[in-house]
Amino acid sequence: MRVALFVSCVNDALFPRTGRSVVAVLERLGHEVVFEPAQTCCGQMHWTTGYHREAEGLARRFCEVFAGHDAIVTPSASCAATVRNAYPRLVGGDPPPVHEFTEFLTDVLGVTDVGAVFPHRVAYQPTCHSLRALGLGDRPLRLLREVRGMELADLDRAEECCGFGGTFAVKNADVSVAMVADKVRHLRDTGADVVCAVDTSCLTHIGGALSRLRSGVRTVHLAEILAGAGS
């Protein structure tokens, strides 16, 4: 199958390993990945912060860049939710066929075992957009349960927001920090060495707090675990 990758601006700039891992998994499963070099940003931050004129421009651009693709995969649940839920309001019509990465693997390709090895104790954070905006349910967990050598830790209050919320993290920094402090406490209680999710921006937030505390716990996108061959 021919799949267009929307890597997302955050992954493009800060976490290229996320994109490389998506490519690795899809190619390992025998699919062809294409990358439209004109892609930039889906406009999520402009949309959620209220800059809808700017978001509309970026949404139109996204639709042009990905026109003609039957399947677009993105390792960002919040970007997928933006395209799916906000684009009809911003530009009208059916949104481009964007799939969040784990949704694509489980629903479209019908796989849960992608042959991954990841010998670590891992906590999974179901991010708000993956859980409530996209309704991914246990799809990411179904993939994680098939990973060899991995111990999946139970996370208390997993479904509670980490406090990121896009520009909320700076506009309401105090509340945001209070929330991530609790998230970090629950994560550390699991004894996990690695925290994973399907949204890099939430991971940047959680990881930023873990790093400031010198916790030694690291964050990885779930795709990196699925691409893992034992690192």
Added chain:
Amino acid sequence: MTEKFAVAAGEALRDTGMRRALRLATASARDRRADAVAELPDWEALRDAGSAIRRRALLDLDALLTGLEAAVTEAGGRVRWAGNAASARRIVEELAPDRAVLAGAVLAEIGLEPCGDPAEAACTVTGADFLVAETGTVVVLADPAPAGALVAVAGIEQVVARWRDLEVLLQLWPRSAGGSRMNPVTTMWTGIDLVLLDNGRTRALGDPLGREALTCIRCTACSSACPVYERVGAGPYGGVLPGPIGAVLTPLMHGIGPAHRASLPFASTLCGACADVCPVRIDLPGLLVMLRARVVESRRRRPVPTPELALMRSLAWTMSEGRRYEQALAQTTRWARVLSRNGTIKRLPGLFGKWTEARDLPAPPRQGFRAWWRGR
């Protein structure tokens, strides 16, 4: 003058006792609600019905209110109309000169503090939870236990068309509000004096966003579900109504002019926990996003753009062309790497400084994704 949400929240976060009390109270409310809702196999259908009942009531509000007035009058009560809080207080003083006042959200809205003893006063003033237009009935989800006459104060949006609409609402409300199967004491009064309060509701009703928000049945499930409310409590929301619904209804009823009310729609991570529990399916995150756009639009006309507007515009401009984006990416990466130590950025300038107050940021790697893709 009320402070902006972020400022008031910063102070509230330091209140150790409140933090503890709220943590326990919201956790318990969430658990009780979840248990009560799980018992009903048709909960989602009930939510649909509740939403439809409330939406229809607001669309027919003019007819329902005149019908309600006629029915109350016919049953022997008086209906008085109050445009704002001060007018409502005056009417209450007139209708009930010797009175006890009970606690209630609408009563707090018009500035009436609880006082007196209903067992002794000639008149008891109560809030109302629902009004039924066809019968002229005031539904109070408590027992006001008045010795004398009863005067109810209600928002004009609290009316529903038919008696049988209560079948749905009286299932939704107790399970959402307190996790009860049914409300312990529900009293229904037909033909009592009724003060109908506008106080910004007509303004909200003229707006599609406001019409959705006013379907609220004041159960407070969204507040208990909200991780922001759990940490800051009701205070920073200013108005009478806290939590996510307050963050949309207060600006919709009274406008986004003052800085405090303009800050309310931003007091959410848009996590969606509120929408998941709302018994009448109000799309709270969607309303918050649309209200944010109103606030942003109101600021575009300023002669000097806010730093945020300048940043957002320049980002959108950068993102609107592939080459421009790549050049900006390369430049930002270089600067970010200069600011970093051991692959970590610990302090950022300007608007981004709020991030690094408590959180690190990883330095961008030399080779971004697209560079890697090109080179493979």
